[in-house]
C-alpha cells in the first residue's frame with residue numbers, strides 16, 4: 001500500500017479527510033433538539049419500573065410486604081428476588097465473574113441497593129408504589145473503608161459465598177520485587193508518599209436506563225439501552241436470560257455521555273427485561289441522578305503508597321508501590337479479566353526506570369460496587385497520578401527543577417519501541433519535545449520568577465507551577481491479552497458503497513458524544529477519495545452492525561478506526577479492478593492518487609476515474625473477474641496498544657487567607673499520533689481537562705461511618721461548572737503510531753488522566769518552600785487551608 005496519510009502534509013485534500021476540521025455532522029440534530037436518547041423512546045403500552053432501594057448499608061431483609069403497593073391504582077406488578085428466582089434471574093454475573101443480586105436475596109450489602117421493583121402504567125405511580133412497599137430490615141454493622149474491612153474482627157459482608165471467611169478479595173503484584181528492593185537499598189536517595197485517589201463517579205448528564213420490549217410473536221427481545229458496548233451486552237443478556245443471542249437486539253441510541261459508567265450491566269436493566277418478558281409489554285427503567293451516583297459504577301478509590309529510589313543527580317533507579325483498593329460490595333470492576341488491577345501496572349510512566357514492583361490488595365466493603373474506567377484505560381489514571389506525583393516529591397527532595405528531573409529520566413525518543421520494567425510495549429513517543437513545547441507556551445521561567453518574588457515579599461497569594469508529563473495506554477486489544485467477559489477485544493467495520501457513489505460505514509463501536517459520525521467518515525473519505533458528506537456512519541444497533549467490543553479506554557480510533565481504514569483499503573483494491581475495466585487498462589497499471597482521490601493509468605494521469613464513477617461501474621458494468629457490488633468488512637485485532645502522551649503545565653495562585661485556588665494558566669500539549677479532526681480533538685481535550693479539574697478540586701463520593709452515601713447527589717457531589725473552568729491553551733506534537741494503519745492513537749481520555757497530577761503538583765509547589773510534599777484531592781478550600789496552616793503559611 002502507499003503507507004497511509006503523510007503526517008507532514010497533514011492538512012487534508014479538501015474532501016474532509018484526515019487532518020481537516022470538519023464540523024460535526026451529529027450536531028445538527030443535537031442543537032435542534034432532535035437527539036434521540038433512551039428516555040425519548042416511547043412505545044405503545046409501555047410500563048414503567050421503579051426500584052425500591054435499601055436505606056441501610058448492611059441489613060438482613062426479613063420480609064417484604066407488597067400488598068399496599070399492589071393496591072395502588074396503576075401498579076401492575078411488584079417484583080422481588082423470589083419472583084426473579086422463578087425465572088433464574090435472581091442473580092447476575094459481574095464483569096469480573098462475581099455474582100451480584102439483581103434484587104436483594106437475603107442481605108443488603110450497600111446503601112440504595114435494589115430490594116424490589118414496582119411496575120406501573122406511569123412513572124409517578126411506579127414511584128408512589130415503590131414508597132408503599134414495606135420492607136422489614138434487621139440492621140447490621142457496616143464496613144465502609146477497605147482498611148476497616150480487612151481488620152480481623154470486621155463483620156463478614158459476603159456471607160453467602162462459600163469459602164469466603166473475610167472481606168479480602170484478591171492480592172495482585174507485578175514486577176521484580178527482589179531487583180527493586182536491591183535498587184532501593186543501594187540508592188543515594190529514596191522518597192515515599194501516601195496518597196489517596198478518592199472515589200469518583202463518571203456522572204454523565206444522561207443517567208443509565210433502558211426500554212425492554214419482548215415480542216411474543218417473534219420470541220425476540222429488543223432493548224434500547226444506555227450501553228457503551230451493545231454487542232458484548234447482547235451476548236451477556238443472552239447468557240443471563242437464556243434467550244438465544246439471535247433473538248436479542250440491543251440498540252444504543254444517542255448516548256448523553258458514557259465516561260465508563262455505561263460499560264457494566266446493572267440490575268435495573270435485568271429487572272426491566274424480566275418484567276417485559278413476563279408481562280409481555282414494553283418496560284422502561286430510567287435512573288434518577290442520585291440513583292446513578294449512589295449505585296452504578298464508581299471509579300478510582302485507590303489508597304496508594306509510592307516510593308522512588310534515585311541517584312543524587314536525580315536519575316530514577318526504581319519505583320515501588322502498594323495499593324489498598326475498595327471494590328465495594330461486589331467485585332464488579334470493568335476491565336479485561338487478565339488485569340485484576342486494570343492497567344495500573346504501567347506506573348513507570350514516561351520514564352526509563354530499571355526496576356519496578358507493585359502490589360495491591362482489594363477488599364469488599366458495604367459501599368456500591370464499581371471500579372469502572374472513568375475516562376481512563378482501566379486504572380491508568382491512578383498509575384499516572386502516582387508516578388507524576390512521586391516525580392514531584394523527588395524533585396523537591398533533591399531541590400531540582402521538576403522539568404529538569406523529567407528530562408533526565410524520559411524514555412529517549414530513539415528508544416522506541418520500548419519495553420518497560422513491568423512489561424509494556426510502548427509504540428512511539430517523543431516526550432521531551434512535548435515538554436519543551438509546553439514550557440514555552442506556559443512562559444515557565446517567568447512564573448518561576450514570579451513565584452520567587454511572591455515568597456520574598458511575603459505576599460498573600462502564592463504561585464505554584466505543576467507539571468505532568470504523562471503516557472497513556474489506549475486501544476485494547478490485543479485480543480490475546482484483553483477481553484470482556486471472555487470475548488476478545490477486537491473491533492470491526494463494514495463499508496458499503498452505493499451505485500450513486502455514496503457510502504454507509506457501520507462500526508462495532510458507537511459514539512457517546514465524541515463525534516464518530518464525523519471522524520469515522522473522515523477516515524473513509526481519506527482512504528477512498530470520497531467527499532466526507534457522502535459517507536454516513538451507523539452504529540449502536542446489534543441487528544445491523546458488525547460485532548464490536550464497545551467504546552471505552554479510548555479504543556475506538558486505535559481499533560475500530562484501524563478496522564475502518566483496512567476495510568476502506570479493501571474497497572480500494574476492488575475499485576482498482578473496476579477502474580481497469582472502465583479505463584480499458586491492465587489492473588497492475590492502475591494507480592490511486594491520495595491527493596486527488598482518483599484512480600488513473602500509470603504514466604497517463606489524464607486517463608483517470610473517480611470513486612463515484614467506479615461505484616456506478618461496480619453495479620452497472622462490473623468486470624467478469626469480480627462479483628458485482630462494492631463493499632468490504634474488516635475485523636481488526638490490534639497487534640499492540642497505542643501510547644498517546646503529553647505534557648500539561650498548570651500555574652495556580654493560592655490564597656493564604658481562604659485556601660482558594662485560582663488557575664492562572666493551563667497549558668495542555670497532547671500527542672495522539674496522526675490527527676483525524678483537530679477541532680474534535682480540541683473539544684475532547686477541553687472536556688477532559690474540565691473533568692480533571694473536577695477530580696482534583698471538588699468531586700468525591702463520600703460515606704459516613706454508617707455507610708450512608710453523603711456524596712450521592714449534585715448538592716454534595718460537586719461538578720465543575722463554567723465558573724470553575726479557566727481558559728485552556730492547547731498545543732500538539734505528532735508522533736505517529738508505527739503499527740496503526742493511519743498512524744493514529746486515541747486521545748479522548750488523555751486530559752482526564754494527565755491533568756489531576758499537574759493540578760496537585762501546582763498546589764503543592766505553591767507551598768513547597770515551607771516543606772509541604774502532598775495535598776489530598778479533592779483540594780477544596782478547607783483542605784488547602786489546612787495544608788497552608790500546617791506549613792505555617794495560612795493567614
Ligand code: PCD
Pocket residue numbers: 228256257258259260261372373374375376377378512513514515516519520551552553554555556557558672673674675676677678680681684687744745746747748749
Ligand atoms: N480522534 C481524532 N484523532 C485522533 C484520535 C482521536 O480525531 N488521533 C477523535 C476520534 O475520532 C473521536 C475522539 O477524537 O471522535 C475520541 O477518540 P478516542 O480517543 O479514540 O476515544 P473513543 O473510543 O472514540 O471515545 C471514548 C472516550 C472515552 S473512553 C471517554 S470516557 C470519553 C471520551 O471518549 N467519553 C466521552 N470523550 C467523550 N466525549 C463525549 N462528548 N462524551 C463522552 O462520554 Mo471511557 O473508558 O468510557 O471511561
